[in-house]
Amino acid sequence: MKRMFWALALTGGLFSQQAWSQCSLAIEANDQIQFNTKELHVKKSCKEVTLTLKHAGQLAANVMGHNWVLSATPDYQAIAQAGQAAGAPNYLPTGDARILASTNVIGGGQSVSIKFDASKLTVGGDYTFFCSFPGHFVLMNGKLIVE
Numbered sequence: 112m113k114r115m116f117w118a119l120a121l122t123g124g125l126f127s128q129q130a131w132s133q134c135s136l137a138i139e140a141n142d143q144i145q146f147n148t149k150e151l152h153v154k155k156s157c158k159e160v161t162l163t164l165k166h167a168g169q170l171a172a173n174v175m176g177h178n179w180v181l182s183a184t185p186d187y188q189a190i191a192q193a194g195q196a197a198g199a200p201n202y203l204p205t206g207d208a209r210i211l212a213s214t215n216v217i218g219g220g221q222s223v224s225i226k227f228d229a230s231k232l233t234v235g236g237d238y239t240f241f242c243s244f245p246g247h248f249v250l251m252n253g254k255l256i257v258e
Contacts, residue, residue, distance in 0.1 A: 133258075134229075135161045140177035140242065140251065142168030142219065149253040151240065157229045164214050165222040172218030173199070177242045181212040181227070181255060184237040191241060191248035202243040216244060232257045 134157035139147040147167075153160050164179045178201060182190050186209040194202040201216050212227035232238065234257050242251035 133157065134159065135163075137163045137165070138179060138240075139165045139167045140179075141166075142170050142175050144175075144242075144247055144250045146240075146242070146251050146253060150256060151253065152256045152258055153229065153232070155229070155232070155234050155257050159226050160212075160229050161224060161226050162212070162214070163222060163224040164217065166217045166219050169219040172216050172221075174218075176216040176218055176244045177247065177251070178202070178216045178223075178244065179212075179214045179225075179240055180210060180243050181238060181240050182209050183211070184239040184254075187239040187241050187252065188248065191243050194243035195245045202245060211238070213243075229257075234258065 133152055133154040136151050136153065138151065162179060164177065166177050168175055180190065180203065190207060190209055193204040193207065197204045203210060203213055211231050212225060214223045214225050217223050236257055238255040240253050240255050241248040
């Protein structure tokens with residue numbers, strides 16, 4: 112039993128950062144217009160969530176930039192379209208209350224972290240994260256699940 116415990120711990124199966132606290136999340140984006148996951152999980156007991164976005168690609172922000180934006184699912188497409196109209200550098204409408212959290216746009220090899228208030232989120236709520244760089248929201252989106 113002890114061996115199984117330590118094997119799980121050493122391989123990350125027991126103590127992965129997300130499974131351990133679920134108040135710190137990490138996600139990667141690449142030059143193929145993809146996030147590395149379609150789901151992120153956060154515990155409702157988290158007062159604050161830290162999200163880190165890493166751009167694992169090589170292309171510059173003005174060519175293949177990525178950000179991470181969180182909204183209620185019914186709002187995400189409208190926010191992304193408004194963001195295209197808003198333009199660079201972050202492709203988001205300024206002061207839009209529908210945006211629950213967002214990072215700046217980053218380029219290949221860069222990373223960015225944000226902290227946001229988890230009290231805005233409810234268990235069972237319908238939340239979508241996406242990239243608002245022009246056209247990316249169609250492929251780069253996923254669900255944030257509050258447990």
